[in-house]
Amino acid sequence: MRPFYGVDLPNPLMLGTAQYPSPAILEEAFRASGAGVATVSLRREGAGGTGQTFWKMIQDLGVHVLPNTAGCHTVKEAVTTAHMAREVFDTKWIKLELIGHTDSLQPDVFQLVEAARILSEDGFEVFPYTTEDLIVGERLLEAGCEVLMPWGAPIGSGRGLNNIYALRAMRAEFPEVPLVVDAGIGLPSHAAAAMELGFDAVLLNTAVARAGDPVAMARAMIGAVEAGQAAFEADPIEARDMAEASTPVIGKAFLS
Amino acid sequence: MKIVLNGEPREVAATTLAEALEECGFTGRVATSLNETFVPALLRAGQALADGDRIEVVAPMQGG
Numbered sequence: 001m002r003p004f005y006g007v008d009l010p011n012p013l014m015l016g017t018a019q020y021p022s023p024a025i026l027e028e029a030f031r032a033s034g035a036g037v038a039t040v041s042l043r044r045e046g047a048g049g050t051g052q053t054f055w056k057m058i059q060d061l062g063v064h065v066l067p068n069t070a071g072c073h074t075v076k077e078a079v080t081t082a083h084m085a086r087e088v089f090d091t092k093w094i095k096l097e098l099i100g101h102t103d104s105l106q107p108d109v110f111q112l113v114e115a116a117r118i119l120s121e122d123g124f125e126v127f128p129y130t131t132e133d134l135i136v137g138e139r140l141l142e143a144g145c146e147v148l149m150p151w152g153a154p155i156g157s158g159r160g161l162n163n164i165y166a167l168r169a170m171r172a173e174f175p176e177v178p179l180v181v182d183a184g185i186g187l188p189s190h191a192a193a194a195m196e197l198g199f200d201a202v203l204l205n206t207a208v209a210r211a212g213d214p215v216a217m218a219r220a221m222i223g224a225v226e227a228g229q230a231a232f233e234a235d236p237i238e239a240r241d242m243a244e245a246s247t248p249v250i251g252k253a254f255l256s
Numbered sequence: 257m258k259i260v261l262n263g264e265p266r267e268v269a270a271t272t273l274a275e276a277l278e279e280c281g282f283t284g285r286v287a288t289s290l291n292e293t294f295v296p297a298l299l300r301a302g303q304a305l306a307d308g309d310r311i312e313v314v315a316p317m318q319g320g
């Protein structure tokens with residue numbers, strides 16, 4: 001597994017912290033997953049100071065924090081959010097999301113590249129939420145990104161890897177770059193499939209948080225990403241169209 | 257002075273951003289913007305407010 005901006009992670013799972021039935025289940029699921037990265041966000045603070053309780057819990061998890069710019073639609077909004085996140089979470093890491101389409105939440109890759117350049121020049125370590133487009137990937141790397149995070153499918157859709165061909169091409173095109181499938185994972189098999197392509201990590205949230213039993217699903221997901229990673233490292237066989245007998249033909253008794 | 261804090265109109269006695277945060281009861285880990293521009297924590301005390309200023313105060317929250 002390639003390091004992320006010099007950081008070696010304990011395993012290839014990055015887990016979101018939103019949408020769990022309760023803070024207690026979030027904490028239990030997170031611990032069960034063993035994920036080394038927690039994605040978080042910034043929202044308006046209420047009078048009760050609910051953000052402070054959440055922050056204490058995240059600190060207690062002792063994991064790397066990856067703040068996002070979720071919901072940002074303009075470069076200015078995303079850059080300002082990133083600065084606020086750097087101060088509050090005390091990290092240079094930023095999961096840069098620039099949403100371009102309301103229904104699919106597809107990234108606006110043009111603004112994404114621009115914001116990535118501004119933030120990289122300002123010392124941020126940018127994790128861009130992008131599409132599987134290779135040219136956009138190149139532009140993001142030129143802009144200073146050292147990680148790429150293509151979507152598997154639209155956020156929260158649970159559809160898995162919509163374009164496995166393009167993700168495989170991305171892995172081949174950027175052999176040195178840490179790649180993360182971010183979003184769209186619904187099942188452990190989706191997460192394993194991403195890892196079997198040679199991706200470095202999978203970032204997911206809804207699949208665990210909205211499962212009937214988030215803690216059990218968290219365990220299933222870590223098992224899946226680790227199995228997929230081990231499978232990739234074990235150099236799997238190529239698929240073929242026709243059967244190839246696995247039992248030796250030589251030595252078979254003549255009986256007909 | 258009339259300000260808009262997290263989208264809600266407020267009347268405050270504060271004349272700086274730091275004072276406004278204190279007056280409105282924000283004591284924890286927050287980040288601030290004034291009229292859509294980020295104001296680092298260290299600069300809040302020196303950041304004067306004007307009538308109609310828009311302040312955003314954000315804090316850690318769950319995210320994906």
